[in-house]
Structure formats: structure tokens, C-alpha cells
Amino acid sequence: MKVLLDTNIVIHREASRILNVDIGVLFRWLDKGKYIKCVHPITIQEIEKNSNQETAKTLGVKLESYEVLKTTSPLLQQVIAVSDSIDVNQNDKNDTILLNEVYCERIEFLITEDKKIHRKAELLGISDRVFKIDSFLEKVVSENPDLVDYKVLSVTKKLFGEINLSDSFFDSFKEDYKGFDKWFLKKSDEIAYVTTNKGNILSFLFLKVEGKEENYSDITPIFTPKKRLKIGTFKVISNGVRLGERFIKIIFDNAIQYNVDEIYVTIFDKREEQKRLIGLLEDWGFFLHGTKITENGVELVYVRDFSPKFDSTNPKLTFPFISKNSNIYMIPIYPDYHTELLPDSILTTESPYDFVENQPHRNAISKVYISRSFERDISKGDIIVFYRTAAKDRSAYYSSVITTIAIAEGKIIDIFDENDFILKCRKRSVFSDEELRKCWNRNPKYRPFIINFLYTHSFSTGKRINRQRLLELGVISGTKDELRGLKRISKEQFELILKETETNESLIVD
Numbered sequence: 352m353k354v355l356l357d358t359n360i361v362i363h364r365e366a367s368r369i370l371n372v373d374i375g376v377l378f379r380w381l382d383k384g385k386y387i388k389c390v391h392p393i394t395i396q397e398i399e400k401n402s403n404q405e406t407a408k409t410l411g412v413k414l415e416s417y418e419v420l421k422t423t424s425p426l427l428q429q430v431i432a433v434s435d436s437i438d439v440n441q442n443d444k445n446d447t448i449l450l451n452e453v454y455c456e457r458i459e460f461l462i463t464e465d466k467k468i469h470r471k472a473e474l475l476g477i478s479d480r481v482f483k484i485d486s487f488l489e490k491v492v493s494e495n496p497d498l499v500d501y502k503v504l505s506v507t508k509k510l511f512g513e514i515n516l517s518d519s520f521f522d523s524f525k526e527d528y529k530g531f532d533k534w535f536l537k538k539s540d541e542i543a544y545v546t547t548n549k550g551n552i553l554s555f556l557f558l559k560v561e562g563k564e565e566n567y568s569d570i571t572p573i574f575t576p577k578k579r580l581k582i583g584t585f586k587v588i589s590n591g592v593r594l595g596e597r598f599i600k601i602i603f604d605n606a607i608q609y610n611v612d613e614i615y616v617t618i619f620d621k622r623e624e625q626k627r628l629i630g631l632l633e634d635w636g637f638f639l640h641g642t643k644i645t646e647n648g649v650e651l652v653y654v655r656d657f658s659p660k661f662d663s664t665n666p667k668l669t670f671p672f673i674s675k676n677s678n679i680y681m682i683p684i685y686p687d688y689h690t691e692l693l694p695d696s697i698l699t700t701e702s703p704y705d706f707v708e709n710q711p712h713r714n715a716i717s718k719v720y721i722s723r724s725f726e727r728d729i730s731k732g733d734i735i736v737f738y739r740t741a742a743k744d745r746s747a748y749y750s751s752v753i754t755t756i757a758i759a760e761g762k763i764i765d766i767f768d769e770n771d772f773i774l775k776c777r778k779r780s781v782f783s784d785e786e787l788r789k790c791w792n793r794n795p796k797y798r799p800f801i802i803n804f805l806y807t808h809s810f811s812t813g814k815r816i817n818r819q820r821l822l823e824l825g826v827i828s829g830t831k832d833e834l835r836g837l838k839r840i841s842k843e844q845f846e847l848i849l850k851e852t853e854t855n856e857s858l859i860v861d
Contacts, residue, residue: 353387353418355452357463358394358445360484361417362410363623373588373624377462377484380491389458390417393445423448424455433474443467453480462487464627479774485595485627490777506546506554506597512539520552524584527619528647543584544601546594554594556601557583560609570652571641574615580606580657582616585628595631596716600806603671606657607857613657617643617650629653636668659860663732666758670716671807672860673758678733679845681753681827681838682720682802683740717760719779720802721790724836727800733759735804736848738834741818751818753848754810760803775801810852824851 356364364374381388398410426434426448434447446468452458454475461481463469472481482490516535525531544556563576582602587594606614616637620626629637632653640654661674720735729735737755766772773787782790790799810816821827826844827834849859 352459353389354381355389355391355420355449355458355461356394356417357449357461357465357468358390358397359464359623360462361390361394361414362398373484373627376588377488380488384491388417389420390414391420391449391452392423393448395419397445420452420457424452424457426451427454429475430454433471437467437471437474447471450475450477450481453477460487464623464630466630483627483630506544506594506601508542509545510539511535511541511543514543514545514552514555515550518552520555520586520588523586523622523624527621544598554587554598556585556598558602558605559583560605560611569645570617570643577612578610580609580611580614582614585616586624587628588624595628599631599635600716607671607855610857611657614655615640616653617645618653619648619650634667635670659857661732661860666732666760666805667717669860670758670805672858673734673756673807674732674860675734675842675845676861678728678730679736679840679842680726680729680733680759681736681738681834681840682722682724683738683834683836684720685740715779716806717779718757718804718806719776720804721776721780721782721787721799722802722836723794723797723799726837726839727762727764729759729762729802729837731759731761734845735759735802736840736845740834752815753821753852754815755806756808756810756854757804758807760805763801763803766798766800772799772801779803808854808858810854814852816848816851820851824848 360374360377364378378388395414398414430447430451434444438444438447446463446465449461449463450468450471453461453472454477459480461468461472462484463481464483469478469481469483472478516532521531521535528534538557541557544554544558545552546554559581561579561581563578565574565579567574580602585598587598602614614637616632618625618629620629629651632655635655637653637655640652643650643652659672660669661672661677662669663674663677735757736753737757738753739751741751763775766775769788769791772791773784776782776787777784780787793799816824816826818827822829824844824847826840826847827838848854849856
């Protein structure tokens with residue numbers, strides 16, 4: 352299959368010095384998957400305009416290893432309409448020309464980090480064929496499990512003193528921050544969250560709680576006194592397993608645990624990996640507050656308000672808070688799939704060693720649930736309570752339990768065919784492609800639909816309510832097939848669940 356690469360992807364790949372380690376990972380996977388790497392004549396023109404002619408000449412030679420499209424497809428009317436509404440300069444229009452090649456189906460996929468291109472792709476209905484580096488890696492990993500020659504270990508806590516500072520992972524920090532080595536060694540007895548593979552670090556996160564007395568005189572506009580969680584050091588190498596979202600969940604879990612008012616991070620935006628990290632943070636409600644002047648230069652300051660509020664139109668922006676005024680549904684999930692999809696909701700009867708987080712759907716907050724329920728009215732912002740059904744050899748009254756709260760991001764009912772169904776499910780489902788095909792074809796007269804959701808909160812072990820208690824509380828009636836699909840419950844019934852499970856009240860906004 353042909354993959355068109357945006358100009359910036361090509362430039363960073365062929366630069367004389369390593370600007371983005373993740374692009375190297377991307378190209379290895381493109382080669383493993385036998386994709387044809389294509390560039391557009393527009394990219395050639397943009398490179399030729401480089402003010403450094405020696406650089407332009409060098410890049411021109413390297414482009415001979417790509418397949419250059421020999422012609423440019425005429426812009427279709429739908430593409431022109433989107434361009435007229437969004438494009439403001441020639442660069443934007445050039446990007447639209449690239450996007451048009453995908454819309455014309457001349458090219459299967461486009462890989463780009465440009466936010467505006469992704470917005471235009473969404474308006475044209477081709478967002479499932481336009482990828483960022485992260486999302487393309489997720490795609491190829493999920494499609495080609497046989498090509499994955501390693502298992503990504505679970506995120507673990509380690510002391511700084513246990514971590515290899517000479518790992519090349521830290522080279523970018525050493526380059527950007529004077530005295531990084533000395534700072535790192537001073538933290539030897541403090542905790543960081545890390546992921547490693549074959550001794551090499553893939554991801555790193557350091558968090559620090561700061562009180563109202565903290566001095567923020569170097570930040571403009573200056574912070575008002577609040578209790579804050581600082582993201583001190585954060586980096587994830589793309590590898591197709593959605594570690595970025597997993598670390599976002601860890602950040603929010605810490606913010607809840609320490610009851611902070613705000614989360615913030617200071618970050619440069621001169622590297623592609625930093626820009627992509629900023630994009631991830633913005634997706635989850637961080638916004639640009641201002642700047643911080645340091646000896647290393649000017650850093651951007653991004654902030655996430657963590658006061659309880661709920662945005663039903665985009666729950667990511669206020670995650671993990673929920674509103675009891677939303678519609679609330681109980682949804683059944685079989686034991687075989689439960690812990691694969693909801694790893695933090697593992698039961699005490701299951702071994703954590705059986706569930707190493709080495710699959711894309713395990714690391715994600717955003718997930719997919721496949722349903723054949725007759726009830727299909729669930730909407731973005733609605734609350735989901737997952738009900739783990741009984742194991743085959745155990746009593747339903749005691750082994751069936753509610754384990755998890757989630758927030759619906761919406762549903763997908765308009766699915767064109769089997770391949771479209773697989774494409775929409777693959778990255779965030781527990782099913783293999785073959786299982787998805789069986790699911791789609793099980794009842795051709797009544798096809799399944801997809802619920803996108805945010806994995807929000809796991810009820811504490813020992814505080815989960817089993818079927819017997821749900822009957823006693825009147826949350827369910829015990830009628831046959833009551834929980835075969837989506838079951839709407841009342842606000843009062845949900846409040847009983849929250850009280851019985853001793854759920855952290857700070858998660859609830861009303």
C-alpha cells in the first residue's frame with residue numbers, strides 16, 4: 352500500500368542530525384509492513400525553496416529513495432469547499448493538495464503531524480486514513496502482531512537512582528537543559544514512572560506536588576496561589592502501544608490522589624516530539640498559559656484546570672470528572688474480555704502477571720465497546736457502569752460484579768461493511784481481526800454498533816457490588832435478559848452505587 356508522507360516528516364527523517372527518534376521507529380515499521388513510501392511534487396518544491404541550497408541539494412538526493420508522485424490530482428469540489436473555509440495561506444493550500452490525493456483514493460494513507468490537515472480530514476470524512484506518527488504505529492502494531500519482536504512492559508515506579516542516566520533516551524534533555532545530569536542525580540531517592548524494553552527506556556514521567564507557597568516569579572503571567580501538580584519531566588517514544596494516554600491517566604490519578612487545584616508543565620516546542628506531546632496535552636484539556644524564562648531559554652507553560660467540572664460536548668477536556676445529571680447505563684462485559692479492556696479493574700481472583708500491558712487497547716483511556724443491544728440511545732457524555740458477568744463455574748449472584756465507571760464519547764452506528772467495522776474497532780478493541788469478522792457476521796440482519804468511551808474509574812477491591820447486592824439495592828430487578836444489552840438506570844440508583852462503593856466524591860461535579 353502507498354503511504355504519502357508530509358513534507359515535515361520527510362525533512363526530519365533525512366536531516367543530517369537526529370531531530371525526532373520517533374520518525375526512525377515509524378520508518379522501521381513502514382519497511383516491516385512493506386509500505387511504499389511516497390512524496391508529492393509539492394514536497395519537492397518546498398524542499399527546493401530551502402534558503403540553504405546545500406541542504407536542499409542533499410535532501411534532493413535522499414528523496415531518490417522515495418516514490419515521487421509524477422502528477423497532481425485535480426482538486427475535487429468537496430476538497431475545494433473545505434479549503435475555502437479553512438486555508439489562509441499557500442502552505443495551507445499545499446497541505447490540502449496532499450490531502451486531496453487521499454480523498455481521491457490515489458493514496459491509501461497520509462502521515463502528518465499537522466493539526467490543520469487532521470481537522471480538514473475530519474471534515475472530509477477521511478480521518479481514518481490520515482494518521483499522526485503515534486496513531487499510524489498503533490495501526491501497524493495491531494495489524495501485524497507477528498512483526499512485534501518484543502513485549503512492552505507495564506509502567507513501573509523506579510527510584511531515579513535505579514535508572515540509567517546514560518541511556519540515549521535522556522540525550523534530548525541533556526541538550527535542552529544545562530545541568531540536567533546534576534539535577535537527575537540529586538533526585539536519586541525520588542520516584543519516577545518508567546517503561547523499558549530490553550534495558551532501554553521507552554518512557555519517563557516525574558511528578559511533583561507543589562503547595563500554595565511555591566514561588567512562580569519566573570512564570571508570566573504569574574500563577575495565583577494554588578495547590579498544583581507539576582509534570583516535571585515527561586517523554587514517551589512512539590511504539591504503537593498508546594503509552595502517552597497511559598501516562599496521562601497516571602497524571603490525572605495523582606491529581607485526584609493529592610487533591611490539587613491545577614496541573615501544569617513547562618516545555619520547549621523546538622522538537623517534533625515536544626510538539627506532539629503538547630498536542631496530546633491539549634487533547635486532554637491543557638491550554639497555553641504563558642511562558643517561563645530560564646537559563647535554557649523560554650519555555651511554554653501549559654495548564655490544566657483541575658477544579659470539578661464536566662463538559663458533555665468533549666469529556667476529554669474535563670476528564671476524569673463525571674456528572675450525575677447525565678444519562679446512566681449499565682453495560683455487561685464477559686470475563687474473557689473484562690480485564691483485557693479494563694486492566695485497572697482486575698479482580699482479586701486474577702493474577703496481575705497474566706495481564707502485562709503490551710497491547711494498544713490496554714494502555715488507552717479512549718476505548719471501544721462492541722454492542723448488539725436493542726437500546727442504542729447512548730450519547731456523548733453519558734455515564735457507563737460496567738458489569739462483569741459471572742464466570743462459568745461460579746454463582747452469578749456473587750461473581751457478577753460492577754467494576755468500572757466510564758464516560759461515553761459517542762457511538763458509531765453508520766458502518767459501511769466488515770472492513771470498515773474492523774478499521775473502526777481495531778486499535779481500541781480486545782478482539783483480533785478474525786474475531787471482529789465473526790462478530791460482524793454473527794447476525795447479518797442485526798449488525799453490531801460501536802461505543803467509544805473513556806476509561807474513568809475503577810471501584811476499589813472489596814467495595815465492588817455483586818449481583819446479589821444490586822438486587823437488594825433495587826438497581827436491577829433480576830428479570831431474564833435484563834443485562835444482555837444497555838440498561839438505563841436512574842440518578843438515584845447511581846447514587847446508591849456511588850455510596851455503596853465509597854467512590855471518591857471529588858470525581859462527581861454535582
